[in-house]
Amino acid sequence: MKATILHTIFEIFATWSHHLPTVCSRGCSACCTQNVTITATEGEEILRFIISENLSLWFTEKLALQRRHRSAVMTNNDFAKACLEGREADSADSHDTAPCPFLEDTLCRIYPVRPFGCRLFTSTKKCSSTQPALVPDYYFEAATAVTQLIEHLGQREYWGNMLDVLPALLDINEFREIGAHLDQTLIIQSRMRTLSAKPLPGFLLSQENGGKVTALLETIFSTEVEGKRLEDVLNGR
Secondary structure: HHHHHHHHHHHHHHHHHOOOOOOOOOOOOOOEEOOOOEEHHHHHHHHHHHHHHOHHHHHHHHOOOOOOOOOOOOHHHHHHHHHHOOOOOOOOOHOOOOEEOOEOOOOOOOOHHHHHHHHOOOOOOOOOOOOOOOOOHHHHHHHHHHHHHHHOOOOOOEEEHHHHHHHHHOOHHHHHHHOOOOHHHHHHHHHHHEEOOOOOOOOOOOOOOOOOOOHHHHHHHHHHEEEEEEHHHHOOO
């Protein structure tokens, strides 16, 4: 059910943001870096795609080369909780601008199952390694809120840099055919670098943009999946 909810959230966000005038196009990969965090549910979707496309060897070769990426030091919801409680919080240590290893000729090899951390990237102005993406503040706040919801959905499971979470999941029976191609030491080390996804402490919304973001959240919460409102599912009811 988590995977169904995840894709439902993806679709709602895509519909909500479709009017944004973006300049992104096929082959645009300036934002495609190693600085992507994912939940276990998103990681499992990627691994199932790898198996279905017979990409296990290619995939593990890419993972084996990634020795210098930066692991996440704080989850999004931990960061939000610290901010809401007035405590200092700095998750900037996890930033990494090295290219994503799953790019080939500027195209994403796992595009159909890319995580929300990739889906949210867009820009209203042509960007590059020296020109960051440009989006309205309300879009940034909305994307952050949805990221928090997705973490809440995967709470108590692996959360962290994509290049840590994916190897960490390879000791699950369903994915051991992929893990067989990878050094077991890397899998163990990756697991140790992951964090646990945390529950939602509240949203970081400004007065200026809170209305627009709240409208999106209300749409998500009121949507039904398998006969249950997402608000009830996310609240454990």
